[in-house]
Amino acid sequence: MRERQSLEDGIKAVVESERDLADNLELIELGEAEGDPSIVAEAEAAIDVLKDKIRERQIESMLSGEADGNDTYVEIHAGAGGTESQDWANMLMRMYTRWSERSGRKVEIMELHDGEEAGIKSATLLVKGERSYGFLKTESGVHRLVRISPYDSSARRHTSFASVWVYPVVDDSIEIEINESDCRIDTYRAQGAGGQHINTTDSAVRITHIPSGIVVQCQNERSQHKNRAAAWDMLRARLYEAELERREAAANATEATKTDIGWGHQIRSYVLQPYQLVKDLRTGVESTSPQDVLNGDLDPFMEAALAQRLGGSSGEAIADID
Structure with missing residues (x-):
């Protein structure tokens, strides 16, 4: 129906x-x-x-894929580079939170690991709203930042990397079978705010799916039981997303931006110095206002990437409308 x-x-x-x-x-x-x-x-x-x-x-x-209408998880991981990369990962988390809020979506932080001095080592966001996965799926990949580092006393220009991984929430209509004997479950103390309880009990849960190497973790609930249930949901979503990737790769062997996330596979560059420019390296879409982009103005980049996946270009699509 x-x-x-x-x-x-x-x-x-x-x-x-x-x-x-x-x-x-x-x-x-x-x-x-x-x-x-x-x-x-x-x-x-x-x-x-x-x-x-x-x-x-x-x-x-363009959002007619099997899971495009679903809510989605967004994982962000800082690359090598210490505080600078961890700050960049935090900026990306803020960017996706702002985009979600601007588009009327809700965001929950499922997992967060703070950096030693600033920023974050990793975070997992749950974005809720119509077609959240459909829009955000094109954001998977490595994001590169060039700027004068605020953490460098010599005010030198630094290049930082962070990876983004997007996978859909699996609803009840999709069955994913997981053999629990293939999984290792670890508990640990959660980080961040939450009072005495969250900092003194092993409420956070990490599940490792040994055959695939997929690791998920959740710490946003006070109860270990709730975190465990949420982590299982995340694992089901990750395994489902991996299957979607395999199907996409089989249908189009040249599509590698989503399946091969490495430090040599940037999808977008954000340059704050010596000039100001955000450029998507897949579609060529540019913005000379990085602050707007970092405040959540991502729609032009998402639209172009979606059009490219369908074998066209954003420019051609708009030209047809004109």
């Missing part, structure tokens, strides 16, 4: 768009025939509004 409703909504949107376009084109012809520029201007303004709506629907049409 959910799939049927989605198809019906899509067909309805196309029919309404075609009707609105035809009506406004008739108004333009009428205004020109009667010599009334106000009618022409009104119809042209309506077509501009329609163009924005079609653009939104076009982006939504």
Whole structure:
């Protein structure tokens, strides 16, 4: 029923768009025939509004994957480089939190490991909202930052790396079988705020899936029981995402940005000095306002990456609308 409703909504949107376009084109012809520029201007303004709506629907049409409509986990890991890279990982966590808030989504911190001096070593976010995985899945990869380090007394320029891994929350309609004998479960004391209880009991849980090497951990709940349940959910999601990757790689052997995350596989560079530029190395999309991007303005990058996955380009898609 959910799939049927989605198809019906899509067909309805196309029919309404075609009707609105035809009506406004008739108004333009009428205004020109009667010599009334106000009618022409009104119809042209309506077509501009329609163009924005079609653009939104076009982006939504790219999110037709099996799990694109699901909530999603976002894992962030600092690369080599100590405090500088850990601060960069923290900036990325803030960026995705801001993007989620701007788009009306909710964010929960499932796991967080603070850096020794500043920033974070790693974090796992749960982003809740319609099509969260569909949009964020293109963010998996290595992100590179170039700036004058605030932690360098000589004010030298530093390059830092952090990796982002995005995988969908598995809903109840998807069955993932896990043999518990293939898993190692460890408990440890959680970090951060939470009072005496969270810092003096082994409430945090780490599960290692030995055959795949996948490791998940959760510490956001006060109860070890709840953390354990959440960690199992995360493991199911990671195994499911790994299967989606295998399918995608089989369908398109040249697609490697999501399946091969290494320090030589950057997907995006953020340069703050000596000039200001954010560039996606897959699509070529650029922004000369890094602060806007770091404050969550990621939609142009996501849209272009989604279009590229479908074999086109963002520019071609917008040109069709124009």
